[in-house]
Amino acid sequence: MPGTPTHExxxxxxxxxxxxxxxxxxxxxxxxxxxxxxxxxxRYLDALAGYSALNFGHLHPGLVGVAxxxxxxLTLTSRAFHSDRLGPFCRDLAALxxxxxxxxxxxxxxAVETAIKTVRRWGYEVKGVPDGRARIVVMAGNFxxxxxxxxxxxxxxxxxxxxxxxxxxxxxxPFGDVEALEAAITDDTVAVLLEPIQGExxxxxxxxxxxxxxxxxxxxxxxxxxxxxxxxGLGRTGTTFACDxxxxxxxxxVLGKALGGGIVPVSAIVADRDVLGVITPGSHGSxxxxxxxAAAVGxxxxxxxxxxxxxxxxxxxxxxxxxxxxxxxxxxVDAVRCRGLWAGVDLDPRLMTGREASHRLLERGxxxxxxxxxxxxxxxxxxxxxxEIQILLDAFAAILR
Ligand SMILES: Cc1ncc(COP(=O)(O)O)c(C=O)c1O
Numbered sequence: 001m002p003g004t005p006t007h008e009x010x011x012x013x014x015x016x017x018x019x020x021x022x023x024x025x026x027x028x029x030x031x032x033x034x035x036x037x038x039x040x041x042x043r044y045l046d047a048l049a050g051y052s053a054l055n056f057g058h059l060h061p062g063l064v065g066v067a068x069x070x071x072x073x074l075t076l077t078s079r080a081f082h083s084d085r086l087g088p089f090c091r092d093l094a095a096l097x098x099x100x101x102x103x104x105x106x107x108x109x110x111a112v113e114t115a116i117k118t119v120r121r122w123g124y125e126v127k128g129v130p131d132g133r134a135r136i137v138v139m140a141g142n143f144x145x146x147x148x149x150x151x152x153x154x155x156x157x158x159x160x161x162x163x164x165x166x167x168x169x170x171x172x173x174p175f176g177d178v179e180a181l182e183a184a185i186t187d188d189t190v191a192v193l194l195e196p197i198q199g200e201x202x203x204x205x206x207x208x209x210x211x212x213x214x215x216x217x218x219x220x221x222x223x224x225x226x227x228x229x230x231x232x233g234l235g236r237t238g239t240t241f242a243c244d245x246x247x248x249x250x251x252x253x254v255l256g257k258a259l260g261g262g263i264v265p266v267s268a269i270v271a272d273r274d275v276l277g278v279i280t281p282g283s284h285g286s287x288x289x290x291x292x293x294a295a296a297v298g299x300x301x302x303x304x305x306x307x308x309x310x311x312x313x314x315x316x317x318x319x320x321x322x323x324x325x326x327x328x329x330x331x332x333v334d335a336v337r338c339r340g341l342w343a344g345v346d347l348d349p350r351l352m353t354g355r356e357a358s359h360r361l362l363e364r365g366x367x368x369x370x371x372x373x374x375x376x377x378x379x380x381x382x383x384x385x386x387x388e389i390q391i392l393l394d395a396f397a398a399i400l401r
Pocket of ligand 1: 051108109145199230232
């Protein structure tokens with residue numbers, strides 16, 4: 001609706017949309033690269049990038065071109081038939097991850113569910129855990145999505161409360177604590193599920209060496225290591241996967257968000273045949289999972305990552321972001337955690353909440369998202385340049401003055 005002002009769009013949404021989010025009062029109507037434009041014609045730097053779903057920016061020309069071409073050819077077959085798109089996509093994604101098989105899904109939560117089902121089956125059919133007893137160790141402060149099973153092991157009351165009865169079979173240990181993890185593993189444990197960096201938690205980094213320790217421990221104790229790289233993966237941290245930061249290869253990668261190029265929901269789990277081979281026809285599926293449009297875009301995304309260009313940009317510009325944010329520590333910022341183009345900034349809670357900071361940054365033309373009290377999460381598209389990083393840093397410094 002051209003010409004409708006911001007407040008009218010906002011009140012329409014308030015009238016008609018269930019309030020499962022509380023968006024900032026900006027109504028976006030166009031976007032390109034790292035920049036979005038609202039209905040009033042104001043431009044904003046998108047420093048959230050759809051929680052990493054827009055790693056390649058808005059309307060990446062190569063991805064849009066592939067999507068448009070596919071839209072005119074074939075969009076959906078269901079998995080009852082083959083399409084000429086799915087095999088090439090899965091081949092390329094498996095190669096990117098150095099694994100043998102891909103199971104495509106749509107949303108991140110579905111991919112996490114797929115990983116949970118796969119490791120449970122693996123536990124019963126390969127490891128020999130008695131049926132119905134499989135347990136998965138998860139991390140305190142996790143965020144893996146919103147399905148009933150996933151929120152069953154969330155310790156965030158907002159996500160968890162009043163949605164029971166909950167799915168059993170999960171044991172929680174502190175994030176980054178390898179001794180607690182070792183103690184939690186029993187004969188019935190089939191997997192450890194972790195985010196290499198906790199995104200929703202506030203870009204929480206584990207202690208150095210923890211991922212390597214988890215890898216060694218899980219191998220030694222005969223449990224699968226499942227890395228939820230939905231937010232941390234696909235270039236965000238300056239490497240293809242955040243696990244690469246420690247040279248670790250998990251048994252199962254869980255991918256989503258950026259895999260769809262910001263165009264369509266595309267998610268997947270990627271693993272070797274000895275794990276994913278437990279999935280048999282009819283035992284798991286999705287009408288839309290691996291559809292030709294998703295597969296075409298996903299394959300193009302993998303092609304972008306295969307060049308290494310985006311990982312390199314994230315490393316180089318991430319160093320700028322990191323050093324610029326660090327200069328703010330002691331001037332209204334308590335702590336900064338940065339990996340690649342991904343940062344969690346803890347503001348001095350006496351100064352303002354993360355929500356207030358997001359509002360103030362919005363007024364200065366920068367879009368970010370608060371998380372947990374006084375923390376702001378920054379994750380610009382990997383197509384930003386030095387100019388955009390400086391705009392972001394200047395805006396941040398300005399709101400602290
Ligand atoms: C680490 C992680 N896992 C899973 C999800 C869920 O993805 P989706 O919202 O696509 O279901 C998210 C979303 O933020 C995430 O950050």
